[in-house]
Structures are given as C-alpha cells and as structure tokens.
Amino acid sequence: MASITLQNLVKQYGDGFPAVNDVSIDIEDGEFIILVGPSGCGKSTLLRMIVGLEDITSGDLLIDGKRVNEKAPRDRNLAMVFQNYALYPHLTVFENIAFPLRLAKGKHTDDEIRKLVTDAAKTLELTDHLERKPGNLSGGQRQRVAMGRAIVRQADAFLFDEPLSNLDAKLRGQMRSEISQMQRRLGVTSVYVTHDQTEAMTLGDRVAVLKKGVLQQIASPRELYEQPVNLFVAGFIGSPSMNFLPATLEGNVLKTAVGDIQVTEDKARAAAGKKVVLVGLRPEFFEDASLVEEHKKDLGSTFMAELTHTEWLGNEQYGYINFDPDPEVRELLNSLAAEMDADELRPQIVVTLDAASRIRGGRSAELWLDTRKMHIFDPETGDNLTRDAEAGAALTQEANTARAEEISEAREREASTAGQPA
Amino acid sequence: MKASRTKERVTWIIISVLVLLYALFPVVSIMATSFKLPSELTSGKFLPSSWTGSNYEQILVGSAQDLFLSSLRNSIGIALIATFIAVVLATLCAYAIARLDFPGKKVILTTALAVSIFPVISIVTPLFNLWRNIGLYDTWPGLIIPYLSLTLPISIWTLAAFFRQIPWELEQAAQVDGATTWQAFRKAIVPLAAPGVFTTAIIAFFIAWNDFVYGISLTSTEAARPVPAALAFFTGASQFESPVGAISAAAIIVTIPIVLLVLLFQRQIVSGLTQGAVKG
Ligand SMILES: Nc1ncnc2c1ncn2[C@@H]1O[C@H](COP(=O)(O)OP(=O)(O)OP(=O)(O)O)[C@@H](O)[C@H]1O
Ligand SMILES: [Mg+2]
Numbered sequence: 001m002a003s004i005t006l007q008n009l010v011k012q013y014g015d016g017f018p019a020v021n022d023v024s025i026d027i028e029d030g031e032f033i034i035l036v037g038p039s040g041c042g043k044s045t046l047l048r049m050i051v052g053l054e055d056i057t058s059g060d061l062l063i064d065g066k067r068v069n070e071k072a073p074r075d076r077n078l079a080m081v082f083q084n085y086a087l088y089p090h091l092t093v094f095e096n097i098a099f100p101l102r103l104a105k106g107k108h109t110d111d112e113i114r115k116l117v118t119d120a121a122k123t124l125e126l127t128d129h130l131e132r133k134p135g136n137l138s139g140g141q142r143q144r145v146a147m148g149r150a151i152v153r154q155a156d157a158f159l160f161d162e163p164l165s166n167l168d169a170k171l172r173g174q175m176r177s178e179i180s181q182m183q184r185r186l187g188v189t190s191v192y193v194t195h196d197q198t199e200a201m202t203l204g205d206r207v208a209v210l211k212k213g214v215l216q217q218i219a220s221p222r223e224l225y226e227q228p229v230n231l232f233v234a235g236f237i238g239s240p241s242m243n244f245l246p247a248t249l250e251g252n253v254l255k256t257a258v259g260d261i262q263v264t265e266d267k268a269r270a271a272a273g274k275k276v277v278l279v280g281l282r283p284e285f286f287e288d289a290s291l292v293e294e295h296k297k298d299l300g301s302t303f304m305a306e307l308t309h310t311e312w313l314g315n316e317q318y319g320y321i322n323f324d325p326d327p328e329v330r331e332l333l334n335s336l337a338a339e340m341d342a343d344e345l346r347p348q349i350v351v352t353l354d355a356a357s358r359i360r361g362g363r364s365a366e367l368w369l370d371t372r373k374m375h376i377f378d379p380e381t382g383d384n385l386t387r388d389a390e391a392g393a394a395l396t397q398e399a400n401t402a403r404a405e406e407i408s409e410a411r412e413r414e415a416s417t418a419g420q421p422a
Numbered sequence: 423m424k425a426s427r428t429k430e431r432v433t434w435i436i437i438s439v440l441v442l443l444y445a446l447f448p449v450v451s452i453m454a455t456s457f458k459l460p461s462e463l464t465s466g467k468f469l470p471s472s473w474t475g476s477n478y479e480q481i482l483v484g485s486a487q488d489l490f491l492s493s494l495r496n497s498i499g500i501a502l503i504a505t506f507i508a509v510v511l512a513t514l515c516a517y518a519i520a521r522l523d524f525p526g527k528k529v530i531l532t533t534a535l536a537v538s539i540f541p542v543i544s545i546v547t548p549l550f551n552l553w554r555n556i557g558l559y560d561t562w563p564g565l566i567i568p569y570l571s572l573t574l575p576i577s578i579w580t581l582a583a584f585f586r587q588i589p590w591e592l593e594q595a596a597q598v599d600g601a602t603t604w605q606a607f608r609k610a611i612v613p614l615a616a617p618g619v620f621t622t623a624i625i626a627f628f629i630a631w632n633d634f635v636y637g638i639s640l641t642s643t644e645a646a647r648p649v650p651a652a653l654a655f656f657t658g659a660s661q662f663e664s665p666v667g668a669i670s671a672a673a674i675i676v677t678i679p680i681v682l683l684v685l686l687f688q689r690q691i692v693s694g695l696t697q698g699a700v701k702g
Contacts, residue, residue: 053594073597086595090613099609100599149599 002064002156002189003029009059011045019045021213030187030407034204042213043193044161051080051159079155083162085146087134094130097148120152140171157189184410197239205403209233220399227392231382234280240350245279246329257323259303261371270385271376280375286351288359289366300370309361321349332379456670463666477671486656486668492644493652500562501630504569509623512577520585538575546639553640560642568636573626584618624683649676
C-alpha cells in the first residue's frame, strides 16, 4: 500500500517530442486512478515512467513521500499488467505466477510459494490450468495469469496498461467487474490506462484526462461528466458525445440552430462579450416534447426540428438532427474537430429519446431541451465558461467518501471471513 | 465436396512421393553402391547381388583408414570451431541489429548479403596465393577463416530475423517483477533465444561440413584436408580397381551425423516456443 505523487513530470523522447508534459497528480493510498485520452496522448508513457521503465526527463516521482526517480523498476515494488500480458512462454502458468516470488531470493520457501500461487490461482479460477503453457490458453485465461503474477506478491501498487483491450466485449465486462472487486478487496493503489469509456467511468475513483501529454482534468467520473473544464474533456467523456452548438448571445437568450434558448442570469454573464459561443448539450438533455410531464416543461425550452433518422435500441433511441451553420462557424467546428482528434465535427445533433417516442425520421417534431445542465464554452480557448467548480469538487468529495467506505467494508468482510474457521 | 477433398489428398500424396523419390534416389543409390563388391560396380544393377561390408572395412580399419579417419577428424574439428565462432559473433551482431538503433544497420545487413552471394570460386585462387605467403595454407585456421565468410552472413540473417520476433517486452516485465537487468535477460530472453541460436548453429555446421571448393584448394596433406576433399584421393585396392565403393561408404558415413542432428533436434529446429507470449 502506498501513495504515489507525480510532480511536474515531463518526458521528452530522443527527438525532443514531449510525450508527457508537466503532469502533476496526487494518488492517495488505496485509490483507483484511470488515465484516459486519445491514442498517442502519453498514457502508456506516463505509466511506464511510474513503474521505472522509462526515464523521467524532469519532475519528481514520489512513492510514499520518497523520491524514486533514479530507482530501478525492481526497487520500486510495483506490479504491472501489460497490454499484451507479457507472459513467459517457456514457463507453465504456475511458474509464471511464481516468477516474482522466485526472484525475491530467500524471502519465500518452496512451500510458501506453492501456497501463495495456488491461492492466487484459486481467486482467478486458474487452478485447472496451472501446469499448462500460456500458449495454450485463451485470451481471458492469459489475462488472468498476468493478473495472478501481479497480485501474488505484496506490491505497493498495481499498474495496468489497457489490460482488457484484447478481450471480446462480454469477457471484458466480466473482467472489469472482477478487477474492480479485487481492487476494493485488496485496497491496493491502482493506476489504470484505458481508452474505453465504460472502463474509465465504472472503475475509477478519479479519472485523469490527457491530451497530447498535458493533463486536462482529474476528477471523479461524475465531475468530469457534469462539470468538465473544457471542450476537450466535455467531448471526450460520454457516449454518444456531447453536442456542440454554435450560438450568439442576445441579452439572456442564446440564438442557436435549434431555436432560442433562455439562459439564467449568471450563465449569460459568463458568456457575455463573446461573438460566438459553443453550447454543450448532452444527448440525454433532449426529449420528445409529447412525453415530457407538464411541470417539467418549464424547466427547459421546446423547439421544432426535423430528424433525419432515428435508431431504436430497445431501452432508448437515438435521433439525428442536421443543421446548417454559417461558413464561419463551420470553419470553427472543423478546427475544433482537428483539436479533438476527430475526423470532423459534423453539423449534427444527436439526441436520446425515450424508447416509447413515436417520432420518426423525415418528419418535423417537437422536442424539449433540458437547459439546466448545459454548459457554454469559449470556442477560442475551449474553456468552459459556466463550470461550477464548487459543485464539481463536491461530486469528487462524495466519490472519495464512498471509496473510503467501500474499502473499509471490504476489509471488515475479509476480516470476518478470515476469522471464521473454514 | 467429399470427393474433391479425397482427390486433393491423392494429388498431394502423389506430389510428395515424387519429391521424396527425387530427393532420396541419389542417397539410396550411393548407399547401394557402398555395399557392392568392386567387381559388381559396373554390373548396371541397382542393388548389390551380395551385400558386403568390405568397403566400410577398407576405410575404417583397412588400407584407406589413415586417409579417411584423419580427414574425418579435420572435418569435425574445423566445422565445429567455425560454427562456434560464427554463432558467437552472429549472436552479438544480430542482437545489436534487432535491439539497437544505430547508423549503418542496413550497411551491415547488405554487406553480409553481398558476401554470401559472392562466388566462392573467384576468391579461392587469390586466397591460395595469400595463404601460401603467410603460412596459413594447409592449416586448420586456413579453412576456418574462409568458412566464417560462408557461415557468418547466413547466421547473422537468420538470427536477426529470429531476434526481431522475440517479445522484448518480457525483459521489462521481468524487471518489474523484481529481476536485475542480467536476470531479466537470462530468465526471460535466453530461453526464447536459445532455439534460434541452436538452429543457426546447425545450419552453420552443415555449411562448413559440406564445403568442397575451399577444402580441396587450400589443403595439400592430411594436416587439414576435410572429408569431401579427401574422398577425391581415395584409390582402389589395386590401381585396376575403381575406388567408387569406398568413396560411397565414406559419403554415407559423413552423411550420418547430419541425419542424426536433424532427427534429434527437429523439435528445436521447428520450435514453437515463442508462441503465446503476446496476444493471440
Ligand atoms: N520510444 C519512443 N520514441 C519516440 N517517441 C515515442 C516513443 N514511444 C512513444 N513515443 C511517442 O510518445 C507519444 C505517447 O505515446 P504513448 O505510447 O504513451 O501513447 P498512448 O497514450 O499510450 O497511446 P495508445 O492509446 O495508442 O497506447 C506518442 O506520440 C508516441 O509517438
Ligand atoms: Mg498505450
């Protein structure tokens, strides 16, 4: 168990390219941190710097308050699960899991090693495969062997580099919940790299969003979702992603392609003075107006729009609205897209409708828009002009308390089962 | 559907048999000859009418013993030493090529390729003169050095290709698991690299063992003459007898180590050890 502190970490590769740029994160003991970001943003590099496989160009890395920049990987006592598992093909599953124990010479007797390995294998349901070679195992089993090798020794922290990316969707879901439960049960500090939305949102106590080596925001999943600091985070978190709608402000009214939106005094003040702003609207802010209860209707605004088509998914349906922006605004959307690593930001709005809605593509329909949680962004800097830092911090604080409770509960449960004779 | 599959199989079987016949016929023919009496050599029959071991006797304990056994000793010694040196040098070179980024990597590989396609026959005469001048003519090193020029390029190429496939990430995984740099190399990489090195050694050995041109041109006595060259110096029991039977027997004997090597180590040669290290 350990806390890990990253202070202004910078990584420059030989060609001078800063893969990680001035990243500072405080990881508390027992915390589960997720690193997300588009491909090539430096997630793996950052993880490898923590574990010691990559030199730190500048900045400090502290484990339990002690600076470890110059320490070799083996002296940091961290366990890592590699993206492609990195199992030793010439060793059996048993020997693969026992590998770190055997390296710690003199620390464990053969009997202890046998016991530790069989225990780990039991947790991971690998008991039947201990004598097989990794080459003969399925993807999920290999993944569990890699996991076994990490949990078998008393490492101070676990580091995961996209451990589930090679599994199929069903297995991924299963392993995700197993990792989550295991982390709570062991209460070990964990850093987890992924670019899967679901993994980031469900596993992490806090999620760090990186873009081109720069840390954008680190907060609980809920804070990221509800109070993003900028366009990038807002667009990256959530699926389908947030709609960005160009708008001009006139008094307390935002003029947009989907009609006028009345905004509150303070939001209007935050956006004042900008020629064009971007309104961030999540798909679920929209609803079929005919299905919205009367008393809720006043909390938002209604507008008429023609959906190009709809996609019915059973529990909900997606609708698509095209709008035709000015050339100037189109330019802005394109440069924004390049910024966010998307091919193009289409002048299109995605809306989530109730599964019961009878709205169909090609016809005009009345939609209702919940304006309470919308955000306004500065298109030049990308900053969120209406972010409520206090509300955000409160959300993250909530997550922190929940984590502390979960860990202590898990430990109590552990203690009580351990106390009982088996 | 089923019919077409059987037809396909039959076609394959026929092709395999044809290839086998083509490849094995000379070997079987030599083997048959090695058991013939000198009087039977020109009989035109494929199999000897009475099997005899006299040819083997002649080269192992009889009149040709000196010639054959000394050349066998030379062949084994020279081929082993050349193989050893080639494999050690090629391992270091291929490791550098696979792992490190340095200028001149391409140059090394193309040079190796160029050397290996350089016709042996065109350097053997200058080498003959040079060796005579500096005293390497008819010595072991006099053969080992040219053999290196044959074995090194192919060793470098096979090993470099092999090393490139090794999941080097394992070395890092081992370091995270608590290994020192040296331990990580020894416990995670060496077991994977060994089959490749081994295969290369066998190939290099074959090349050195089979050489004829250098062997006959750069030696003059039993001091260094290897088997393929020595065969040409066999004489019959009398000058009226053809030495073909003895030569065949010697050829069979020197083929045996090769066949044994392949049979014993075919598992290692076709090693699937690297499978499963990475995602499947
Ligand atoms: N050895 C290297 N030399 C030079 N540049 C490198 C090296 N390794 C990585 N980079 C660069 O550093 C940047 C970050 O790479 P990194 O592997 O950390 O990305 P990532 O966020 O893990 O991406 P992915 O999601 O694709 O795994 C990339 O732009 C990459 O090109
Ligand atoms: Mg990566």
